[in-house]
Amino acid sequence: MAQPPERVRLKDGREVEIRPIEPEDAEPLEAGLEELSDESRYRRFLTLKRGFSRAELAYLTTVDHHDHEALVAYGPGTDRGLGVARFVKDPQAPERAELAIVVADDWQGRGLGLALLNRLADRAVEEGVCTLTATVLESNRDIVALLRKVGPVDVSHPGGGVADLRIDIAEDEPCPPVMREALRAAARGELSLA
Ligand SMILES: CC(C)(COP(=O)(O)OP(=O)(O)OC[C@H]1O[C@@H](n2cnc3c(N)ncnc32)[C@H](O)[C@@H]1OP(=O)(O)O)[C@@H](O)C(=O)NCCC(=O)NCCS
Numbered sequence: 001m002a003q004p005p006e007r008v009r010l011k012d013g014r015e016v017e018i019r020p021i022e023p024e025d026a027e028p029l030e031a032g033l034e035e036l037s038d039e040s041r042y043r044r045f046l047t048l049k050r051g052f053s054r055a056e057l058a059y060l061t062t063v064d065h066h067d068h069e070a071l072v073a074y075g076p077g078t079d080r081g082l083g084v085a086r087f088v089k090d091p092q093a094p095e096r097a098e099l100a101i102v103v104a105d106d107w108q109g110r111g112l113g114l115a116l117l118n119r120l121a122d123r124a125v126e127e128g129v130c131t132l133t134a135t136v137l138e139s140n141r142d143i144v145a146l147l148r149k150v151g152p153v154d155v156s157h158p159g160g161g162v163a164d165l166r167i168d169i170a171e172d173e174p175c176p177p178v179m180r181e182a183l184r185a186a187a188r189g190e191l192s193l194a
């Protein structure tokens with residue numbers, strides 16, 4: 001069953017509703033891409049993506065909410081999508097997940113990106129993720145500034161005009177989660193680490 005939206009007040013006093021994505025969000029997602037400026041489009045997709053195929057839309061909106069989670073923002077009572085943030089776990093290293101985020105151009109700079117990112121990072125930690133990764137344009141300073149608000153960011157430069165980012169969201173928690181569980185069990189006296 002779809003989760004009820006959370007009402008969030010942004011720093012300019014405007015309210016938005018944030019909730020996990022559902023298949024019904026396909027149309028607003030498509031419309032959101034259409035209205036995105038070329039700059040935001042390029043920053044999000046690293047290409048001037050013009051539209052989604054049916055398969056892409058299904059992939060982006062029909063998620064399992066564990067290995068793949070996405071949160072969407074709407075203006076209260078409207079069907080205009082204002083932003084989306086998602087993570088997809090690396091199947092080879094599920095404590096790591098690839099992050100993607102975009103906010104509608106006329107809603108940028110109001111705190112919506114941070115609101116989405118904070119909630120996405122919480123969901124990622126709940127699902128056992130310790131590190132979010134993203135490949136972004138080297139010139140995209142906004143995203144690095146934003147990500148630094150949720151955890152330490154490691155930036156590497158593989159070349160080709162992009163930067164690889166790694167954001168540690170596990171704070172002081174031992175990672176990977178299997179180690180976290182073992183340490184908790186040891187603390188409860190249920191497991192000896194000797
Ligand atoms: C990156 C993006 C998601 C940020 O969303 P946003 O709603 O504008 O961000 P916020 O308003 O929550 O800003 C949070 C912080 O990010 C940083 N930031 C955001 N926009 C910034 C800008 N234009 N210049 C400098 N810093 C900026 C600031 O640190 C800001 O904190 P502050 O408000 O206390 O100064 C948005 O700009 C976007 O959609 N960009 C295009 C897509 C993209 O780059 N995606 C990332 C790759 S997947």
